[in-house]
Amino acid sequence: MTKPQLKTESVRHPSRRRVIKGAAGMGAAVAAGAALGFPHVRKAGAATTTTWRIQTSWPGGVGLDIFKKWCAGIKEKTSGELEFKAFGANDVVGEFQLFDAVRRGALEAMNPFTLYWAGRMPASVFLSSYPLGPRNPHEWDVFYYGLGGLEITREIFAKHGLYYVGPIHHGPNIIHSKVPIRSIDDFRGRKMRLPGGIVAEVFQAAGAKTTLLPGSAIFPALEKGTIDVADYVGPAINYALGFHQVTKYISMGPPGFMSIYQPVDLMDLTVSQTAWNKLSKAMKQFVEMEVHVYSDLHHAAIQKADHDSWKKFEEAGTIITRLSESDVEKFTQLSVPLWFKWAKKDGDAARVFKIQLDYMMSGSLGYVTPGMIKGQSL
Numbered sequence: 001m002t003k004p005q006l007k008t009e010s011v012r013h014p015s016r017r018r019v020i021k022g023a024a025g026m027g028a029a030v031a032a033g034a035a036l037g038f039p040h041v042r043k044a045g046a047a048t049t050t051t052w053r054i055q056t057s058w059p060g061g062v063g064l065d066i067f068k069k070w071c072a073g074i075k076e077k078t079s080g081e082l083e084f085k086a087f088g089a090n091d092v093v094g095e096f097q098l099f100d101a102v103r104r105g106a107l108e109a110m111n112p113f114t115l116y117w118a119g120r121m122p123a124s125v126f127l128s129s130y131p132l133g134p135r136n137p138h139e140w141d142v143f144y145y146g147l148g149g150l151e152i153t154r155e156i157f158a159k160h161g162l163y164y165v166g167p168i169h170h171g172p173n174i175i176h177s178k179v180p181i182r183s184i185d186d187f188r189g190r191k192m193r194l195p196g197g198i199v200a201e202v203f204q205a206a207g208a209k210t211t212l213l214p215g216s217a218i219f220p221a222l223e224k225g226t227i228d229v230a231d232y233v234g235p236a237i238n239y240a241l242g243f244h245q246v247t248k249y250i251s252m253g254p255p256g257f258m259s260i261y262q263p264v265d266l267m268d269l270t271v272s273q274t275a276w277n278k279l280s281k282a283m284k285q286f287v288e289m290e291v292h293v294y295s296d297l298h299h300a301a302i303q304k305a306d307h308d309s310w311k312k313f314e315e316a317g318t319i320i321t322r323l324s325e326s327d328v329e330k331f332t333q334l335s336v337p338l339w340f341k342w343a344k345k346d347g348d349a350a351r352v353f354k355i356q357l358d359y360m361m362s363g364s365l366g367y368v369t370p371g372m373i374k375g376q377s378l
Contacts, residue, residue: 049075049082050081050082051082051085052085053085053087053107054086054109055086055087055091055092055101055110055111056088057095057113057215057267059214059216059241060088060241061236061241062240062302063170064089066297066301068086068088070297071086074290078286082283082286089215090216092107093106093107095112095215096116098110099116099117099120103161103162103272105272109269113267114127114266114267115128115197115199115265115266118197118198119197121160122345123153123156123351123352125198125349126342126343126352126356127167127352128262128264129262130198130262131331131334131338132260132328132335134264134359135257136263137169137264139264143355143356143359144167148355149352149355162271162272163273163276165269165270166268166269166288168266168294169264169267169298169299170234170266171303172264173259173262173265174231174233174234174235174250174251174258175250175251176222176232176247177190177228177229177230177247177251178222178247178248179249180251180321183324183327184206184331185207187207188208189207189209190207190209190228191209191211192208192231193221194210194211195212195262198335198339199231199261201338202334202335202338203261213227215233218230219241222243222246223246233265234309235250235306235309236306239309244312244318248317249320250313250318250319252321253328254325260323260328269291332372337376340376343378353378357373
């Protein structure tokens with residue numbers, strides 16, 4: 001597969017003053033612009049390069065490839081003022097140790113699956129897609145960039161000495177299984193890998209025996225028979241990780257609803273507050289906008305790779321099964337009480353969920369009706 005080129009060459013070298021002036025009002029439109037990355041924003045007089053060690057949760061495949069390529073281009077885009085040194089999953093610390101590694105300075109930044117922090121920050125359950133919640137990428141962009149979600153998320157992370165730069169899209173998650181999953185009833189009794197939090201609890205309510213594993217541990221667990229069902233990301237990366245070698249089936253939602261439990265599994269870029277504070281104002285603006293650009297490019301590249309991977313699974317003999325609309329209704333009945341359970345864990349979770357609930361009940365979406373949440377309260 002031809003990988004997208006993230007680096008944009010600049011014929012003219014705009015002044016720092018012109019760059020910042022132009023950057024200030026561009027917002028999301030920058031993602032489609034020609035000035036990707038806003039090259040040459042080096043602070044006048046800066047004699048040294050600031051290096052950030054950044055570990056991603058991607059263990060391989062196109063996700064890791066594009067992450068490393070993006071990181072490799074930052075130094076040139078900033079004329080040497082800032083450099084991102086990329087590490088793959090487990091290269092420095094285990095995936096579930098990333099949060100503390102950034103806090104204590106073993107890494108300057110991380111690119112994790114945001115949901116991984118549900119155990120220590122209940123609100124993070126609502127900072128990435130959850131069962132039967134907002135289900136399209138643009139809906140999450142509306143939450144973060146239109147409804148105040150970005151500001152609230154930064155407040156939550158700041159309590160832990162971290163700066164949440166922004167969300168990063170990649171796509172929906174799918175389920176690989178050694179046995180066919182054709183209805184909600186087929187999850188009963190199955191040993192299933194899930195990322196924890198509300199996602200694990202909804203499958204527990206459906207009768208599955210869930211376990212929490214990082215992505216890098218899924219293949220050996222399936223191979224050994226420790227688990228017989230595993231959720232992870234999309235087909236391209238899952239194929240690269242060899243899941244087709246240890247499972248025969250892929251289960252998804254009804255047509256057009258690829259994943260009913262994590263349709264928009266968001267990642268993010270989070271930086272230690274100490275490292276963030278050392279940047280100039282101009283460089284902070286650059287990094288924030290660069291992450292927005294990267295999210296779009298990352299998402300598009302992975303979706304293209306996913307599209308190309310279905311034929312590979314077909315050639316490997318993988319069988320695709322889909323849940324029905326009645327299964328969606330059953331999962332919804334299980335999910336709604338869990339929404340409110342997690343929203344009540346602390347004030348931040350309640351505040352975030354209330355914004356999303358109002359959005360889902362609005363004329364814009366209509367996913368939730370008053371009857372669906374009757375008897376529930378925050």
